[in-house]
Amino acid sequence: MTDTATADPGYVFDNHNxxxxxxxxxxxxxxxxxxxxxxxxxxxxPGWRCLEVGAGGGGVAHWLARRVAPGGSVVATDVKPDHIAPAEGLRVWRHDVTSDPLPEAEFDLVHSRLVLLHLPERIEVLNRLVHALKPGGVLQLDEFDITYGPSLLMPDTGARELYEEFLSAKIRVMSRAGADPAWGRHAAGAMRRAGLVDVDPQPHVELWDSGSPGVHLIAHHTRHLRDAFVREGMTDGQLARVRGLLADPSFRACSCVVYSVQGRRPE
Ligand SMILES: C[S@@+](CC[C@H](N)C(=O)[O-])C[C@H]1O[C@@H](n2cnc3c(N)ncnc32)[C@H](O)[C@@H]1O
Structure with missing residues (x-):
């Protein structure tokens, strides 16, 4: 198992893991x-020029490439872009958004999901993304606030305490790596301060049960971030019990909040 937090400071997961x-x-x-x-x-x-930052598996970049055809183009960036499959109309850049150059006033749309929250330099990065927009162009940031996410129905009190410790440990893991676990709630204000207009923050929460994709994601974190959880005091036995709890048909929780925030560069 790779020790992710020390391998890639500023980003707690490892895209090569x-x-x-x-x-x-x-x-x-x-x-x-x-x-x-x-x-x-x-x-x-059709015709839009788009930038997808920290594209991860590339699904959104592929959706965009289909959407902007004919005549448009999409650049998908990632520090580790190996998971982004080639597609027509899509260029893939190995690119660190904290330090590598970006074109100025180039894109009709810049989108980034769950990247800036991990980066200690998120405000500088935000300013760079704004400058990459054409006048009138749209920035969309989709970002978590993982400090919210109450448990609703648990099999017993021990399970509730375990779930809450798991969520707290994840906040500590991310904070230690330089992330802002509540960045989603701050993104709209930061976008307005960066000069965007018509800033539109849309919060999204949902009921989580054992079949929810969001629950599959947090169950996955018990494996992907295993070493970091252990450093925060959780044992392998507790992490296995968290996985069991998340698979329990009686488990119900409110999701964390994801804020989808759009803003426009003034003409
Ligand atoms: C949590 S994943 C999100 C992936 C994708 N945006 C999504 O929501 O499905 C964060 C992504 O950002 C990338 N990343 C981390 N630091 C980065 C940086 N400094 N510049 C560009 N990409 C970065 C990671 O490699 C990873 O693919």
Missing amino acids: ENARDQHRFLAAAYDPLTTRRLDGAGVG
Whole structure:
């Protein structure tokens, strides 16, 4: 098992870890419907030039490439872009958004999901994304606030305490790596301060049960972030019990909040 938090400071998961493919699959199942509904609402269509930052498994980049045809183009970036399959109209860049150059005033749409929250330099990155937009272009950030997510129905009190310790440990894991676990709630204000107008934050929560894609994602975290959880004091036995709890048909919790925030660069 790779020790992810020390391998890649500023990003707690490792896109080269053997768990990364599953992570991208679960992220896509849980959040692509929300992301693409919002992008659809922004009017993304033929001819648009789009930038997808930290594209992960590439599902959103592929959706965009289909949407902007004919005549449009999509650039998908990632520090570790190995999971992004080639597609017509899609260029893939190995690119660190904290330090590598971005074109100025180039894109009709810049989208990034669950990337800035991990990066200590998120405000500088946000400013760079704004400058990459054409005047009138749209930035969409889809970001978590994982500090919210109450348990609702648990098999017993011990299970509730275990779930709450798991959520707290994940907040500590992410904070230690430089993430802001509540970034989703701050993104809209930061986008307005970065000069965007018509800023539109849409919070999304849902009921989680054992069949929810979001629950499959957090169950996956017990494996992908295993070493980091152990450093935060959780044992392998507790992590196995968390997986059992998340698979229990009686488990009910409110999801964390994902904020889908759009803003426009002034003309
Ligand atoms: C939590 S994953 C989200 C992936 C995808 N956006 C999604 O929501 O399905 C974060 C992604 O950001 C990438 N990443 C991390 N740091 C980055 C950086 N400095 N520049 C560009 N990409 C980065 C990771 O490799 C990973 O693919």
